[in-house]
Amino acid sequence: MTKPIAQIALPVPMRRLFDYSLPEPLRASALPGVRVQVPFGSRRLVGIVVTLKSESDVPTSKLRNITEVLDSEPVLHALHQKWLHWASQYYQHPIGEIYQAALPVSLRKGLPAEQQHIKMWRTLGDEDAAESLKRAPRQKALYQLLKQQPLTDAALKQEFSPQVFKGLEEKSLIECYQSDYEPDTQWFKHLDMGPAPRPNVEQSLAISGINQLYQQFGCVLLEGVTGSGKTEVYLQCIEPLLKSGHQVLILVPEIGLTPQTVQRFERRFGLPVGLLHSGLTDNERLSVWQKARSGELGIIIGTRSAIFTPLARPGMIIVDEEHDHSYKQQDGWRYHARDMAVVRASLENIPLVLGSATPSLESLNNALTGKYRHYLLKQRAGNAEPVKQQMLDVKDQPLKYGLAAGMQDKIAQHLQRGQQVMLFINRRGYAPALICHHCGHVEMCQRCDTSFTLHRRQNKLQCHHCGDAKPLPRACPSCQQPQLTPVGLGTEQLEQGLTELFPEYRAVRIDSDATRGKQKLHQLLEDIQQGDYQLLIGTQILAKGHHFPNVSLVVIVDVDAALFSADYRAAEKLAQLITQVSGRAGRAHVAGELWLQTHNPSHPLLQDLLNNGYQHFARYALSERQFANLPPFSHQALVRAESHDPRQAFEFLSQARTCFADTDGVLLTGPLPALVEKRQGRFRFQLLLQTAKRTGIQQALNRRLPQMESLSLAPKVRWSVDIDPQDFS
Numbered sequence: 001m002t003k004p005i006a007q008i009a010l011p012v013p014m015r016r017l018f019d020y021s022l023p024e025p026l027r028a029s030a031l032p033g034v035r036v037q038v039p040f041g042s043r044r045l046v047g048i049v050v051t052l053k054s055e056s057d058v059p060t061s062k063l064r065n066i067t068e069v070l071d072s073e074p075v076l077h078a079l080h081q082k083w084l085h086w087a088s089q090y091y092q093h094p095i096g097e098i099y100q101a102a103l104p105v106s107l108r109k110g111l112p113a114e115q116q117h118i119k120m121w122r123t124l125g126d127e128d129a130a131e132s133l134k135r136a137p138r139q140k141a142l143y144q145l146l147k148q149q150p151l152t153d154a155a156l157k158q159e160f161s162p163q164v165f166k167g168l169e170e171k172s173l174i175e176c177y178q179s180d181y182e183p184d185t186q187w188f189k190h191l192d193m194g195p196a197p198r199p200n201v202e203q204s205l206a207i208s209g210i211n212q213l214y215q216q217f218g219c220v221l222l223e224g225v226t227g228s229g230k231t232e233v234y235l236q237c238i239e240p241l242l243k244s245g246h247q248v249l250i251l252v253p254e255i256g257l258t259p260q261t262v263q264r265f266e267r268r269f270g271l272p273v274g275l276l277h278s279g280l281t282d283n284e285r286l287s288v289w290q291k292a293r294s295g296e297l298g299i300i301i302g303t304r305s306a307i308f309t310p311l312a313r314p315g316m317i318i319v320d321e322e323h324d325h326s327y328k329q330q331d332g333w334r335y336h337a338r339d340m341a342v343v344r345a346s347l348e349n350i351p352l353v354l355g356s357a358t359p360s361l362e363s364l365n366n367a368l369t370g371k372y373r374h375y376l377l378k379q380r381a382g383n384a385e386p387v388k389q390q391m392l393d394v395k396d397q398p399l400k401y402g403l404a405a406g407m408q409d410k411i412a413q414h415l416q417r418g419q420q421v422m423l424f425i426n427r428r429g430y431a432p433a434l435i436c437h438h439c440g441h442v443e444m445c446q447r448c449d450t451s452f453t454l455h456r457r458q459n460k461l462q463c464h465h466c467g468d469a470k471p472l473p474r475a476c477p478s479c480q481q482p483q484l485t486p487v488g489l490g491t492e493q494l495e496q497g498l499t500e501l502f503p504e505y506r507a508v509r510i511d512s513d514a515t516r517g518k519q520k521l522h523q524l525l526e527d528i529q530q531g532d533y534q535l536l537i538g539t540q541i542l543a544k545g546h547h548f549p550n551v552s553l554v555v556i557v558d559v560d561a562a563l564f565s566a567d568y569r570a571a572e573k574l575a576q577l578i579t580q581v582s583g584r585a586g587r588a589h590v591a592g593e594l595w596l597q598t599h600n601p602s603h604p605l606l607q608d609l610l611n612n613g614y615q616h617f618a619r620y621a622l623s624e625r626q627f628a629n630l631p632p633f634s635h636q637a638l639v640r641a642e643s644h645d646p647r648q649a650f651e652f653l654s655q656a657r658t659c660f661a662d663t664d665g666v667l668l669t670g671p672l673p674a675l676v677e678k679r680q681g682r683f684r685f686q687l688l689l690q691t692a693k694r695t696g697i698q699q700a701l702n703r704r705l706p707q708m709e710s711l712s713l714a715p716k717v718r719w720s721v722d723i724d725p726q727d728f729s
């Protein structure tokens, strides 16, 4: 007998499921994993059936009815559901919000999940009208194409503008119709393989090791210096999988930045690659989701949330640049896509490959302790030489636009040899602050604890924490004198300075200000490839994964700020950044060098990193973490709270602390102010929980969260729990 009650996950911030009764006619179709529409208060919500049952704690008369079943088959299969329930436990986050996050936006809204029809075009009538279209060559071209066979709207739109269709439609020569959608899931029978280089010894070892894990769970850390051919290893590992019809999901930090990587996958296998990134419309996203689920796509490449893409025949998950911080969601449900990937791979019983030149200390520790298989690529692939890394001591040196004289000479030398130079600085805008030379007043954001950044191009001051902006004042708002002076250096100023210092060369700036708009970045990257620019200035966007063969010098203008941070992960982050940035140099035929400007050339971190490389540094950093009992040798959760009245957030966390007071094995730190204490008008505090075992965090929170939720201040402050926090700002 079919069960009359369904437990539903609803997109509401409550840590529970909701019981609804199933009217008789809906019972056969309400399977676990399908979407349903239900009344909730005065609203209608789209939820997902989790389980069916015969009885509820709520009296039957009080149960409300499910109004509609939206799917004929589950949008989340059983394994996926199991995975999400694990996540709800692990991240201590409401299950309904997790289910919601795992679906594309269109499906959250209740739109159809199946790709039922596709829009096609065909010609009308028998006679050939080409003659009458002589004066409209585009219309004639489209007409003749369709005369041969009907074609899909999606394919034609790439080539013909809407006017062309309209013209022909008005002449009643073509019409549009809906055709039944038949997915092509047999792509693997006609792969069109492109040429592949012969792998070197290190690559071969990695490839054969990874391929031993065919349809079997296992994690692999591929630790390879930049340019060592990690991508080539991925390509060769997935080849046998694709040939046997399996699908591969690849996570990357940011797609807009790696068009070349995407092309490499397409060319190697002659297959379209499904792309998932933030620049897509809801419809485009849904389409990739559908094609991945039906098995129509062999390769899916996407950013963080692509980890939720369903696969009909999963073969492997790859997380490229696994150390990258974009894999951690920083608001709402704060999951880590890499960690989600580990659990997914184990449930689906497939291998997971984590690749990086600068692995996170977490993954490295798992590799060193034997939990993960570990393959090292120590040499750059092909003919590329290792990058020479050096420091320039800028103590007591006059700096012009942040550059010492010696550095300016170096840049000139490389430019004169016809090579490109990349300069890296971590701050966008013109200058991080504007100070009054007369009275010392600094314009501060009223809502945050920070100075306004000067953006000279746009003639404005902007807060980089809350986005608040205002026009550049002509005089000091405090003393009315006109001597307002920029302090510090940003990308905009460096660009201006370089144009002044090297007028015969062209400079380009790559930061989030300069690259707004979908195509802009793409275009700039292409122009750089073409050699249109010789001086490339950027923030960390420029550090990620590009391949600019003609860059021979990379300069990091200032590393000092990061050397003295209160965040225990700062050293790791800085080392990753320096190594990644330096990996941009000398990737092909020209030798590359990296120069760091610093006031602290004897700093042990810099010494170790530059003399011994990231692999050595990371192992040393791990021993330090172990000594200090920090992650990955302990496990953390961060309770954050913020409020307009600083006392409320602080008091809430003080009370929260007492909830944990008698919990054994939990080390409590705080409440302490966050690194950025005030943001958008709210004061921010943190309480850190630390335990020796991973499960300790979950046990403590399982027992104490309900108590915290019932604290009198709980509804009055904004608070959240962050498991495995990465960022304490």
Ligand SMILES: Nc1ncnc2c1ncn2[C@@H]1O[C@H](COP(=O)(O)OP(=O)(O)OP(=O)(O)O)[C@@H](O)[C@H]1O
Pocket (backbone or CB within 6 Å): 197, 198, 199, 200, 203, 224, 225, 226, 227, 228, 229, 230, 231, 232, 233, 357, 381, 382, 545, 546, 583
């Ligand atoms: N075995 C090989 N023989 C010759 N060339 C190779 C080989 N493997 C890789 N290459 C080439 O070396 C260059 C770098 O390789 P690849 O992009 O795979 O490295 P990577 O480690 O993924 O780089 P990144 O540092 O950007 O992550 C590419 O141009 C690639 O085609």
Ligand SMILES: [Zn+2]
Pocket (backbone or CB within 6 Å): 445, 446, 447, 448, 463, 464, 465, 466, 467, 468, 680
């Ligand atoms: Zn602000």
